[in-house]
Amino acid sequence: MIIQMSAGYWPKQVAKVLNQTLGFKHELIHMDDDQIEDYLVKAIRQVPLEEFIGLSENFTQNAVREEAGQYNLFDENGC
Numbered sequence: 001m002i003i004q005m006s007a008g009y010w011p012k013q014v015a016k017v018l019n020q021t022l023g024f025k026h027e028l029i030h031m032d033d034d035q036i037e038d039y040l041v042k043a044i045r046q047v048p049l050e051e052f053i054g055l056s057e058n059f060t061q062n063a064v065r066e067e068a069g070q071y072n073l074f075d076e077n078g079c
Contacts, residue, residue: 009036 003013011028018024031039 009033011040012036 001017003010003017007013012031012033015024015026015028019026019029028036028039
């Protein structure tokens, strides 16, 4: 099944497909379309995006960092 993300309220469609195929239960499934935007705005505010994308102080201790090194962008002939 293809769900067009540019269509209005696609998260509800995804929730319905997941419910039908996997038994996933979510309040979006039975929500009226005119309630979904407010619901999503409130739900997104609760997501710790700073931690997810690495902008929080808690993230740096878990970050994998590459050692500084020399990179040779040329082959042995200097090209």
